[in-house]
Amino acid sequence: MARRTASEGGERRPTTIRDVAAHAGVSVATVSRILSGTYPSAPATRSKVMRAVRELDYVANANARGLAGASSRSVAIIVNSVVSPHYAHVAQGVQAQAALEGKLCIVGTTGGDPERELATVQLMRQEHAECVILVGNVVNNDAYRERMTEYARALALAGSRLVLCGRPALGPGVPALVVEYDNTGGAYAITSHLLSAGHRRILFLGRREGHTTPDSRIAGYRNALADHRVPHDPGLELDGTMERGEGYRMVRQRLEAGPPDFTAIFAVNDLIAAGARQALREHGLRIPDDISMVGFDDLPPSADIDLTTVHVPHEELGRTAVRMALERGTGSADRTGQAEHVMLGTHIIVRDSVRPLPPDQR
Structure with missing residues (x-):
């Protein structure tokens, strides 16, 4: 209270x-x-x-009376950074759909700071945003779920909606909408693509336990290995954040430790793949002649380096988040009290970064 x-x-x-x-x-x-x-x-x-x-509960109480019956003209999206291509493309989708709906789009950034996130959510409530869309990879622990539940309930009291975009659902009874994409299915498909080309030693770049996006992608990788009866080797999974420099670091350190004991690389996103590519080239290794490689996201740079990758519908994520929030009275959240949840599909984009292994090299 x-x-x-x-x-x-x-x-x-x-x-x-x-x-x-x-x-x-x-x-x-x-x-x-x-x-x-x-x-x-x-x-x-x-x-x-x-x-x-x-x-x-400063902002909610200061504005609840005015917000409850206010006619909002804006939607808000809050991201870690506008520099990241992933966040930028989702934000573009939010902006495009908001324009179609006759709404203004407000963009806030947090730098990954929970306190700044709280302040930004409070500000968006104060600005009468009809919905607040939170985007991106998180640590899905008790503290995070408690924080999101507080946001959802406070926004609902203020006449707004919380939309979790690319994040997992919070569970029943929490008034939050969820739109995400099939990370695990995409990772399963791209790993199976490598396995079908004869690769059995696949280096996974970007493991980060506890973080939702890498966790769901490594799950797909492991599931594909199991279904193809390829032994799981934890030594082929390298820890790193989802940044270009981390891809370079992981591969450089691996190659400096000795000759490659892998024939293919699965980078957890395209930025990591770009860094890994640089490290391979510095060691005189070519893609796909010496090492095959795949990524995840299908952001514009992936086409420039001819990378086989998983397409993520970034802009459609943003568009769907806005449509879900504005379609009041038509979704499952209004009929049952449960949070509405939409899962968008992913698919492989095949380019020239994977070479079938000859039988004698498998």
Whole structure:
């Protein structure tokens, strides 16, 4: 229950920014600048302010009366970064669909900081966004699910909707919509493509336990190995984040340790594949003559390096998220109280980065 302050005549008034400042023991100006992201505060100060915002449910209470009957003209998308091609293409889909629906599109970035994410969600509620779309790979632990549940319920009270885009569902009873794509199926298909070409030693680049996107892709990789009766070798799975430099690092370190003990590479995304390609070339290895390679995402650079990869419908993810949020009264969420969940398909784009192995090399 959010705290409300008594006013004259015994009526209750919404929590104000002054209440937040008093609760946190800082000035009103400090609270304002922290919430707008313009205050280079000490971590302890930011923590106190954000804790006060959560405890007082500041934005929801300050705007609930106005938002509940407001006619919104905007949708919001919140991403880690606008530099990432994945996020940029999803955001483009959100913007395109919002324009078709006669809505403005607001874009927020968090840099992966949960406190900044909270502040951005609060701001989008304050700006009367009809929906707030959160995009991207996460650590799906109890703290994350609790945070998302709070967002979903607070937004619902404010007349808005939370849409999780490319993220797993939160479970029954949480008013959040979900649109994702088939990571596991795509990874299974691309691994099977390599196995069908005779490759048995497939190096997986980008394992990152606990993170939803790499976890679902490595699951597809392992499932394909099992179904083709190829022994699973944990030594062929390398840890790394989803960045180009990590692909370069992982392959360089592997090759510096000795001659390649693999005939193919499955990069968890196309950025990693590009970095891996550079490391292979520096060691005099050619694709696909010496090493075959596949990626995941089918972002524009994959065509430039002739990479066989898994196509992800990035823009359709964004478009679907907006359509789901705006189609009030027509989805399963309204009929049953369960969160509506859409899974988009993926498929392989075959280019020239995979070579069939001769029988004597298998």
